[in-house]
Amino acid sequence: MRSDTRAGRLPEPSSPIADDGDAIRFCRTCAFAGACLAVGYGKPELEALHCLVEHVGPYRTGDHVFRTGDPFRAIFAVRAGTVKTCLVDRDGREQVLGFYLPGEVIGLNAIYPEQFPCDAIALENAQFCRFSFPAMSALATRMPAVQQHLFRLLSKELGTASLLAGDHSADERVAAFLCDLGSRYEARGFSGTRFALSMSRGDIANYLRLASETVSRVLTRFRSQGLIALEGRQVELLDADALRQLGEGLLPG
Amino acid sequence: MRSDTRAGRLPEPSSPIADDGDAIRFCRTCAFAGACLAVGYGKPELEALHCLVEHVGPYRTGDHVFRTGDPFRAIFAVRAGTVKTCLVDRDGREQVLGFYLPGEVIGLNAIYPEQFPCDAIALENAQFCRFSFPAMSALATRMPAVQQHLFRLLSKELGTASLLAGDHSADERVAAFLCDLGSRYEARGFSGTRFALSMSRGDIANYLRLASETVSRVLTRFRSQGLIALEGRQVELLDADALRQLGEGLLPG
C-alpha cells in the first residue's frame, strides 16, 4: 500500500501540503503548532512531544488510513493531501462524516468507543503525523497546553458536527460547504477563494445529506448566478459574501 | 430563582433524580462517578474534586442555566430534572441540540469557543453540579482518570452528534429517539421502557429536524401498531426490539 518512507516524492505537485516540521519544530500550520510553541524550544517536553509523533504515509488515493473497528491507539494530523471519514451502516451505505485538510486532526471520535467508529480514506495521496494517544494523554497530564489543545480540538469538532445536523435547504448547505472549505484552506495558508475540490460530487452530496444530482444543480445555478466559477473540481468563490450570507445558518460563529 | 441549598425539597416527586452524593462520594449514576471512584476514598485528590464542585439550583421549568454568549467558566452535570440545549439563529428560530437527563453533562461544546454557543433551558425543575472548568482541567493534569473522563465525554458526544446528522426517515428518527431515551434512563437507574417525555412534541420535532405534526403522526401510528403505549407525555415502549430495529440506522453502536 505505501511505497516507502521518503517524503516529498509524491507525483502530485499541485496538492496542498502543510509546511514541513523537523526534529525541532512542528509544521507551523498544524493543529498542534500552538501546543508546540507553548513549551518553547529546547525544553524536554518538546522532545517528548516529538518522540510520540511518527510520520506515516504516503497513502495513495482510496487507501484506508484506518478502518471501522480498528483498535484506537493514535490520532492523526493530516500533513499532506485530504481525507474523508465515513461510517458504513449495515446496509453497506456509506455516510461521509467529514473532510480533513492538511493541518487538521482525525480520529478524535474514537477515544470514547476505544475503536475507530468510522473509516478514514485518502482522497488524494496523503501523509500524516501519527500521535500515539496513550503517550499523548500521558504527556497532556504534564503539559497543560497539550491537554488544552486536545479539549479544544474535541470541542470544536463537536460544534461543527451539530451545525450540520440542522435542517437547511440544499442551497444553504452547499454555500456553507464552500465557505467553510475556503476559510479552512485560508486558515492553513492556502487560497481561501480558489481551490480544488478533492472529493467527488457524490461525496459532497453524501456529506451534506443531499443527492449528487442536487449538488450538481445547485453548483450549476451558483455558477449561472455568478457566485462561483467552476470547472470540473476547480472552484473559485467569486462572491464569497453572498455565499456566506446564504450559508450563515450553518456556518460556525 | 433558587430557593435554598437544601436538596430533596423540590415540589416534583415523580421527577427522576440522580442519587445523592455527599462530601465523601459522588452520585453513583453521575458521569463523573468513575473518575471519583478511580481515586479511591480519602485521597487528597478526591477532596480537590469536591472543592471544585458547587451544587446549583433548583432552577424552575423554563429557566436558563446558561445563555448563548455567556463566558465559559464551568460545565454542569444534571443532578435532577432534564434540560435542553438549543441554539438560536439570527432569525430567532431555535434549534434543539440535545436533551440531558440526570447524570449527564452539559457545556462541553463551550470549551473551544470559550463562551457558550447555545442556551440551556430547564424542562422541569432542575438541579446541577457545577464544575469550574479551569479548576477541573488543572485537576485533570494531576489525575489521569479525570482527564480520561473528560476526553471520553467529549468523544462520546461527538459520536451522537454525527449520528443525528444522517438522512433518515421520520419513523427512523422517532424510533431511535425513543430507544435512545430509554437506554439512557436505564443506564441511570430508571425504567428504560416506561418514562415521561419531559419535552413538548415541538421540542422533539425540532431536535429530530421534523415538524411537530410529523412527530404526532408517527407517535400515533406507533401506538396503533402496538409499538408503544402513549398517554400525553407518558410513554411505554411495548416492542423495544421493533423500535430498535427501526431506528438502528442512527442508534449508537
Add this chain to the structure above:
DNA sequence: GCGGCATCTTGATCAGGATCAGTCCGGCGA
C-alpha cells in the same frame, strides 16, 4: 486513435414531509 468506465450534468417524475388550517383537550386564572 479507440473503447470502456466513472463522474458529472440535465430533464421528468415522484414522494416524504412541511405547511396551512381546523378541531380537540387540559390546565389555569378570573
Add this chain to the structure above:
DNA sequence: TCGCCGGACTGATCCTGATCAAGATGCCGC
C-alpha cells in the same frame, strides 16, 4: 363556571429534493 390559551392531533395541499433515466464529459489503458 366560564373563557382563554398553549399543546396536541388530524386532514388537505404544496414544495423541496429524491429518484429514475438519459446524455455528456473526462480519464485511462490499450
